[in-house]
Amino acid sequence: MNRAVLSALASGxxxxxxxAISGMTDARRVLGFLxxxxxxxPTLLFVLGGAVVTTLVAFRLVLARAHPLFADAFRLxxxxxxxxPLVAGAAVFGIGWGLAGYCPGPALAGLGAGSVEALWFVxxxxxxxxIQRALAGRPGTAPGDEKPPAA
Amino acid sequence: xxxxxxxxxxxxxxxxxxxxxxxxxxxxxxxxxxxVDGVLRPRxxxxxxxIAFLAGLVVAAGLCILFVPGAPQPRTDFPRAMLVVAGLLxxxxxxxxxxxxxxxxxxxxxxxxxxxLAAVLTFVAxxxxxxxxxxxxxx
Numbered sequence: 001m002n003r004a005v006l007s008a009l010a011s012g013x014x015x016x017x018x019x020a021i022s023g024m025t026d027a028r029r030v031l032g033f034l035x036x037x038x039x040x041x042p043t044l045l046f047v048l049g050g051a052v053v054t055t056l057v058a059f060r061l062v063l064a065r066a067h068p069l070f071a072d073a074f075r076l077x078x079x080x081x082x083x084x085p086l087v088a089g090a091a092v093f094g095i096g097w098g099l100a101g102y103c104p105g106p107a108l109a110g111l112g113a114g115s116v117e118a119l120w121f122v123x124x125x126x127x128x129x130x131i132q133r134a135l136a137g138r139p140g141t142a143p144g145d146e147k148p149p150a151a
Numbered sequence: 152x153x154x155x156x157x158x159x160x161x162x163x164x165x166x167x168x169x170x171x172x173x174x175x176x177x178x179x180x181x182x183x184x185x186x187v188d189g190v191l192r193p194r195x196x197x198x199x200x201x202i203a204f205l206a207g208l209v210v211a212a213g214l215c216i217l218f219v220p221g222a223p224q225p226r227t228d229f230p231r232a233m234l235v236v237a238g239l240l241x242x243x244x245x246x247x248x249x250x251x252x253x254x255x256x257x258x259x260x261x262x263x264x265x266x267x268l269a270a271v272l273t274f275v276a277x278x279x280x281x282x283x284x285x286x287x288x289x290x
Contacts, residue, residue, distance in 0.1 A: 004176060005203045007172065007173070007176035008176070008177055008179075008201070008204040009203040009206065010172065011169045011172040011176070011177075012169070013207035013208065014168060014169035014172060015165075015170070015181060015207070015253075016207060016208035016209065016210070016212030017162075017165055017211050017212065017215055018162045018167075018168075019162065019208070019212050020162070020211070020212040020222055020223075021158050021162040021219070021222065021223075022158065022159050022161075022163055024162070025212065025216060026223040026224065026225060027225070027226045028226050034275075034278045034279050035282045035286055036279055038286060043155070043156070046156045046159035046163060047159045047160070047162055047166070048252075048256055049160070049163060051163040052167065053164075054163070054164050054166075054167025054168055054171065055170055055171060055257055055260070055261025056261045056263075058168070058171040058261075059171060059174060059258075059262055063174075063262075065175075068174070068175060068177055069175060070176050070177060071178040072178075073178060075179055076180065077180070077249070080264065080265060082266055085247050085249075086248050086249065086266060086269065087269065087273050089270075090273035090274040090277075091244070091248075092240050092243055092244030092247065092248070092277075093240065093248055093251060094274030094278040095278070096236075096237040096238070096240025096241035097237075097241060098277065098278035098281030098282040098285070099233055099236060099285065100233055100234050101226075102234075102237065103241065103253075104183040104184045104245060104253070105183040105251070107238075107241075108183065108208055108209050109209070109212030110212075110216070112208075112210055112212045112213020112216070113212070113213040115225035116227050117226060117234055118225065120231050121234045123238070124242065125239070125242035127239060128241060129184070129187065129188060129243065129246050130242075131242070132246040133188075133192070133246060136246075
């Protein structure tokens with residue numbers, strides 16, 4: 001295994017530990033945040049706030065470098081257009097998130113603990129992903145999948 | 152219910168550091184839905200880092216949930232049919248919109264991306280509306 005893959009493993013592990021202690025793996029807390037008319041639970045705000053303040057500062061430092069440690073170039077989403085697929089996709093994702101309280105990361109984290117709900121949710125999520133791909137019939141342009149901007 | 156905010160804040164900071172580590176070493180955005188997508192459509196030289204990241208996430212989170220005293224435990228009693236419908240929508244929507252809470256939320260907002268801000272505002276709004284309908288309007 002090379003250094004890039006080992007770093008990705010470490011990053012994933014750190015991400016998983018963060019998810020597990022943050023409380024986001026408990027969908028009741030997520031729905032407690034989304035349910036503004038109920039007993040509001042601000043947990044998610046602290047998680048997202050802590051994460052975004054960190055990336056706001058640290059991404060700036062990292063992106064000031066000429067290239068990543070173990071790769072040729074940063075792979076950042078090139079598009080800055082707010083188009084219909086973006087808004088429609090986010091809207092559909094939000095409906096699913098609001099229904100059960102799982103977004104992809106916490107669902108995968110739950111899978112690691114053998115959570116019975118994750119065992120139902122994750123295969124459905126992968127199916128939804130494949131359905132979208134089949135309907136779109138185009139290669140993916142996930143964030144980070146785009147070619148690096150020409151230097 | 153008063154949230155356990157120090158753990159939430161600490162967990163959030165760890166998530167931000169994890170995203171920073173991936174960008175710093177691999178030059179990649181830590182968007183979970185996008186990383187999963189790349190594993191399902193593997194391309195030569197582009198699959199191994201994704202598998203390593205996801206394996207690290209699943210195993211480390213699982214170990215924490217199972218063995219760290221006081222770790223928040225997953226819910227177990229939600230209707231199975233709802234989980235399946237929600238999963239389909241989350242998988243479909245995150246691919247159509249090119250990102251989820253991690254890619255658009257944690258990473259996109261950190262990059263001050265207008266696209267990601269639009270996505271985050273949209274999915275938080277529809278999620279809140281959905282939760283309101285399910286909890287307060289449906290019998």
